[in-house]
Amino acid sequence: MAQQRKMILGAVARGIGSHVAAWRLPSVSPGKLKAATTLQHWADTARAAEAGKMHFVFLADLLAMPNAGHPALLSRSAFDFSLEPMTLLSALAPLTEKIGLVGSISTTYSEPYNVARLLASLDHLSGGRAGWNVVTSLDPASARNFGTGSFWRSSTATSAPRSSPGWSRACGIAGKTTHSSTTSATGSFSIPRRCIPCGTGRNISRWKGRST
Amino acid sequence: MHPLRHRSEHFQVEGPLNIERPPQGHPVVIVAGSSEGAKELAAEQADAMFTAQPDFEGARKFYADVKGRMAKYGRSPDELYLIPGAMVITGRTDGEAHEKHQTFKDAIDLEFGILYLSGLAQADLSRLPLDEPLPDALRQTPTWSRLELVMDISKQSGMTFRELAIHYADTYGHQFIVGSPKTVADELQRLFEARAADGFILRAPLYPEGITEIVSLVIPELQRRGLFQTEYRGNTLRENLGLPRPGHPAARRVEAPRAAE
Numbered sequence: 001m002a003q004q005r006k007m008i009l010g011a012v013a014r015g016i017g018s019h020v021a022a023w024r025l026p027s028v029s030p031g032k033l034k035a036a037t038t039l040q041h042w043a044d045t046a047r048a049a050e051a052g053k054m055h056f057v058f059l060a061d062l063l064a065m066p067n068a069g070h071p072a073l074l075s076r077s078a079f080d081f082s083l084e085p086m087t088l089l090s091a092l093a094p095l096t097e098k099i100g101l102v103g104s105i106s107t108t109y110s111e112p113y114n115v116a117r118l119l120a121s122l123d124h125l126s127g128g129r130a131g132w133n134v135v136t137s138l139d140p141a142s143a144r145n146f147g148t149g150s151f152w153r154s155s156t157a158t159s160a161p162r163s164s165p166g167w168s169r170a171c172g173i174a175g176k177t178t179h180s181s182t183t184s185a186t187g188s189f190s191i192p193r194r195c196i197p198c199g200t201g202r203n204i205s206r207w208k209g210r211s212t
Numbered sequence: 213m214h215p216l217r218h219r220s221e222h223f224q225v226e227g228p229l230n231i232e233r234p235p236q237g238h239p240v241v242i243v244a245g246s247s248e249g250a251k252e253l254a255a256e257q258a259d260a261m262f263t264a265q266p267d268f269e270g271a272r273k274f275y276a277d278v279k280g281r282m283a284k285y286g287r288s289p290d291e292l293y294l295i296p297g298a299m300v301i302t303g304r305t306d307g308e309a310h311e312k313h314q315t316f317k318d319a320i321d322l323e324f325g326i327l328y329l330s331g332l333a334q335a336d337l338s339r340l341p342l343d344e345p346l347p348d349a350l351r352q353t354p355t356w357s358r359l360e361l362v363m364d365i366s367k368q369s370g371m372t373f374r375e376l377a378i379h380y381a382d383t384y385g386h387q388f389i390v391g392s393p394k395t396v397a398d399e400l401q402r403l404f405e406a407r408a409a410d411g412f413i414l415r416a417p418l419y420p421e422g423i424t425e426i427v428s429l430v431i432p433e434l435q436r437r438g439l440f441q442t443e444y445r446g447n448t449l450r451e452n453l454g455l456p457r458p459g460h461p462a463a464r465r466v467e468a469p470r471a472a473e
Binding site: 004005006007008009010011012013014015016017018019020021022024025026027028036041044045048049051052053054055056058067070072073076077098100101102104111112113116117119120121122123124127128129130131132133134135 | 218223225227229230231232233234235236238239240241242243244245253258260262293295297299315316317319320321323324327328331381382384400404410411412413414415416417418419420422423424426427428431434438439440441442443444447448449450451452453
């Protein structure tokens with residue numbers, strides 16, 4: 001008799017939550033938001049999924065701040081904590097045993113050799129638990145962070161030289177990661193320098209004192 | 213040693229990679245999206261496909277469409293898992309789950325919702341009256357086709373613009389399931405058994421709490437129904453997904469090309 005077909009189940013892990021208003025909940029404290037960039041936070045999610053025998057934990061990825069092309073929208077958005085997936089999954093590998101570690105890597109701005117090395121390394125480090133979600137990055141906000149591609153001419157960010165300091169300036173690393181950078185034409189980096197929610201919505205006032 | 217010596221219009225990679233062949237042969241490959249290109253690539257090469265399919269009939273058609281494309285690549289439909297995303301908000305009872313959902317809904321910034329819909333429509337909607345349905349005339353807007361579905365939801369449910377803006381921010385166009393373990397399991401089972409999905413990537417409103425709740429409430433219910441594993445089958449992700457370890461590409465070049473077993 002044929003075995004009963006069974007479901008594949010994966011768990012998304014994504015910062016504070018997948019709901020657009022998670023960061024605005026009264027019960028979500030600044031401390032909890034801050035914790036969303038710690039390894040502990042992501043390990044708790046991955047281990048919870050593993051306790052449920054879920055097949056994999058999945059990290060989506062963007063190469064720009066979400067809504068970066070829409071200053072008004074960005075100013076009312078959660079800071080979308082997003083650590084680089086291969087780095088994070090490699091850190092989760094020794095903290096988990098069986099669960100698959102799946103992350104997105106965009107092919108648009110990556111060389112095949114780099115992608116192959118990252119994935120082969122994760123597969124070795126995790127004992128064969130790596131998965132690659134193949135995505136492209138065709139949005140203008142991502143293009144503006146790489147100084148290349150079809151949006152080259154339309155972006156002021158791309159005038160920065162591709163040398164390291166120029167590059168990091170273009171990404172906003174050396175500049176600002178708080179709400180003040182969100183209207184900057186040079187783009188904002190999607191990993192916080194310090195854990196400060198990026199928004200100017202009404203409810204953000206409670207964090208304003210913490211801005212850099 | 214088998215240098216890759218890849219040459220194509222876009223990439224030239226000499227190889228070999230300076231890392232030993234990894235445990236899985238190569239990692240599990242997943243294609244995300246719902247475009248024509250994504251469907252074709254998934255049918256030809258992927259082990260799994262992630263997609264957003266908010267409604268039942270659409271998901272069934274999508275499933276049949278993608279699986280139907282596999283034969284021409286010498287693949288059988290069970291060599292690719294179609295895994296749509298689903299947000300799950302659960303509690304011990306339907307009432308508790310809906311109450312939880314309401315706290316998230318209440319926290320939504322209305323102006324964000326309006327800006328978000330404006331972005332999709334590529335038009336400033338902020339001057340439209342909030343307590344009336346969206347005017348049908350908006351359908352004439354050239355870029356509005358992207359929101360045709362949203363307009364339909366609005367019309368069918370009689371939602372006002374205010375309600376629609378909140379609803380869209382709330383669901384983001386994903387499968388959205390709120391309820392007790394039984395309610396959630398019923399819906400996942402319905403999609404699974406109707407061949408609208410081979411499984412799901414579950415999204416939670418809050419991490420890690422939401423995943424902990426899914427694991428303590430919904431998964432035992434799925435396991436009781438025999439729909440979900442109670443143990444991992446192996447050690448690697450491929451083993452756990454029941455996927456074969458791919459042969460070495462160099463070996464494949466020597467032998468005649470054939471479908472994976």
